[in-house]
Amino acid sequence: MHTLARALLAEIEGYLAATGLTPTKFGVAAVNDGHLVANLRRGNSVTLKTADRVRAYMRARAAAPAAITAAAVPAAQRLPAPLPRRASGGRPARRQQAAVEAGGRREPAAGKRIALIIGGGIAAYKCLDLIRRLRERQIAVRAVLTRAAQAFVTPLSVAALSGDRVFSDLFDLDQEREIGHIRLSREADLIVVAPATADLIAKMAGGHADDLASCVLLATDKPVLVAPAMNPRMWQHAATQRNVSLLAADGIAFVGPAVGEMAEAGEAGLGRLAEVPDLLAAIEDCLRQGAPAAATGASPERGRAPGPLAGRHVIVTSGPTHEPIDPVRYIANRSSGKQGAAIAAEALALGARVTLVAGPSQLAAPAGVDLVAVETAQQMLDAVLNALPCDMAIFAAAVADWRVATTSAQKIKKGANLAAPRLELVENPDILKTIAGAPPGRRPPLVIGFAAETSTVVEHALKKRKAKGADWILANDVSPTTGIMGGDRNTVHLVTAAGVEDWPDLPKAEVARRLVARAAAWLAENTALT
Numbered sequence: 001m002h003t004l005a006r007a008l009l010a011e012i013e014g015y016l017a018a019t020g021l022t023p024t025k026f027g028v029a030a031v032n033d034g035h036l037v038a039n040l041r042r043g044n045s046v047t048l049k050t051a052d053r054v055r056a057y058m059r060a061r062a063a064a065p066a067a068i069t070a071a072a073v074p075a076a077q078r079l080p081a082p083l084p085r086r087a088s089g090g091r092p093a094r095r096q097q098a099a100v101e102a103g104g105r106r107e108p109a110a111g112k113r114i115a116l117i118i119g120g121g122i123a124a125y126k127c128l129d130l131i132r133r134l135r136e137r138q139i140a141v142r143a144v145l146t147r148a149a150q151a152f153v154t155p156l157s158v159a160a161l162s163g164d165r166v167f168s169d170l171f172d173l174d175q176e177r178e179i180g181h182i183r184l185s186r187e188a189d190l191i192v193v194a195p196a197t198a199d200l201i202a203k204m205a206g207g208h209a210d211d212l213a214s215c216v217l218l219a220t221d222k223p224v225l226v227a228p229a230m231n232p233r234m235w236q237h238a239a240t241q242r243n244v245s246l247l248a249a250d251g252i253a254f255v256g257p258a259v260g261e262m263a264e265a266g267e268a269g270l271g272r273l274a275e276v277p278d279l280l281a282a283i284e285d286c287l288r289q290g291a292p293a294a295a296t297g298a299s300p301e302r303g304r305a306p307g308p309l310a311g312r313h314v315i316v317t318s319g320p321t322h323e324p325i326d327p328v329r330y331i332a333n334r335s336s337g338k339q340g341a342a343i344a345a346e347a348l349a350l351g352a353r354v355t356l357v358a359g360p361s362q363l364a365a366p367a368g369v370d371l372v373a374v375e376t377a378q379q380m381l382d383a384v385l386n387a388l389p390c391d392m393a394i395f396a397a398a399v400a401d402w403r404v405a406t407t408s409a410q411k412i413k414k415g416a417n418l419a420a421p422r423l424e425l426v427e428n429p430d431i432l433k434t435i436a437g438a439p440p441g442r443r444p445p446l447v448i449g450f451a452a453e454t455s456t457v458v459e460h461a462l463k464k465r466k467a468k469g470a471d472w473i474l475a476n477d478v479s480p481t482t483g484i485m486g487g488d489r490n491t492v493h494l495v496t497a498a499g500v501e502d503w504p505d506l507p508k509a510e511v512a513r514r515l516v517a518r519a520a521a522w523l524a525e526n527t528a529l530t
């Protein structure tokens with residue numbers, strides 16, 4: 001979530017509390033930030049009336065980002081002073097209130113010091129870049145490496161980049177005499193744990209202090225920001241989620257984890273270390289506000305029910321289909337399944353039960369989804385029909401338009417006297433059209449299709465939305481030069497009955513986050529839980 005959005009979240013919540021407005025109506029367009037809405041009161045959105053004021057506030061804020069003045073917003077559209085967030089854990093609310101009270105007098109991050117605790121995860125290497133970027137911003141870094149971390153990055157690299165000595169051993173006489181674990185924990189303005197392993201998170205939650213990192217964390221009286229990074233199954237594990245909840249209730253801030261591919265081949269889902277720009281934004285936010293901010297990307301609430309999609313069933317299709325020619329050959333396309341997997345992980349993280357109907361892909365399905373692995377378009381349609389009913393269906397799969405009319409039972413042979421085979425193609429069933437045209441009761445309330453095109457993308461999408469009877473279409477240009485097919489980023493246009501929105505070039509995980517937040521808000525406004 002953007003810094004601006006985070007600040008607005010606190011203010012909007014205060015505004016809603018102050019005015020007694022019920023946050024039931026659709027406010028996504030107004031605040032133009034799905035995360036903000038998704039996080040607002042667990043997925044409820046703001047009234048249109050409120051949204052107008054928010055829009056005016058954002059315009060004024062954008063014009064004067066450092067310190068918005070009362071005069072910048074017409075009185076009728078001014079948001080009143082925010083109230084403390086009604087948080088379940090006491091400390092986050094108090095800290096947020098303190099940050100909000102700081103208001104216009106946000107401190108600069110430059111000149112501050114952080115203690116960076118590096119855990120023993122594969123993402124530890126990203127800390128080297130993080131340290132460089134922090135120092136570019138005149139933020140001093142003193143690093144503590146766990147024993148395991150030293151298997152992933154060397155103390156020498158960390159020392160060279162941080163320009164300070166590196167600390168790792170609780171019982172090192174020299175280190176303890178020179179700085180000491182208590183000083184380490186108190187001299188920093190902020191303690192950052194990145195990557196935070198499942199083990200470190202568990203130690204923090206349990207109050208352990210059997211090594212330097214955990215000692216520093218237990219002894220500190222400073223804000224702590226945790227950036228988890230681990231395998232999706234480790235992240236989803238009840239023990240990790242329990243520990244994260246405990247820490248969140250203690251006032252610890254989180255950034256990430258993000259959705260995406262893991263270092264382990266073929267693994268993907270929620271568990272990646274937040275990207276360095278997101279880490280920087282969260283750190284700078286904490287340093288400026290003097291208090292932990294809400295998480296960038298996945299907040300601690302994410303990844304476990306209840307979320308805004310709790311009680312909802314979401315069907316997602318992903319990947320290519322393979323249409324057999326003979327027992328060893330097939331017609332395929334270049335879809336990687338990344339966008340669909342990111343959407344499924346996101347819906348899961350917001351509390352939905354997710355059925356992922358996936359064509360053949362190198363990616364492992366996000367942990368926690370009900371996976372139905374299919375090969376052909378017909379199998380995909382059957383699986384989707386079988387998984388109905390659902391609250392929304394998102395068709396991100398690149399389904400083959402045609403299949404071979406007659407599949408050969410034997411491998412088609414090549415030979416000097418044999419002509420090259422001629423393949424007769426027949427049209428595959430249209431999954432999007434079939435589901436969008438299903439009878440009431442069977443048709444999901446929200447049907448979202450993807451339109452991958454290589455020319456006149458938006459025009460095609462506008463026609464496709466009508467022709468298929470879909471509610472929304474996400475259109476993207478999959479020409480080879482865009483690198484979208486198989487890549488990690490996507491540039492989409494959201495086509496709805498209200499018009500076309502051009503989204504910027506974004507990581508696929510971010511596209512998923514925006515789309516699912518938007519869809520969750522739509523469901524909250526337009527449908528009841530069944």
Ligand SMILES: Cc1cc2nc3c(=O)[nH]c(=O)nc-3n(C[C@H](O)[C@H](O)[C@H](O)COP(=O)(O)O)c2cc1C
Pocket residue numbers: 118119120121122123146147148149196197198199200229230231234
């Ligand atoms: C190759 C490899 C990669 C690992 N990656 C992670 C990871 O990304 N996240 C995690 O929580 N644990 C990971 N582990 C396990 C931790 O290294 C292990 O739990 C260790 O005890 C953590 O120690 P620490 O929390 O003191 O740093 C990995 C282990 C290995 C061998």
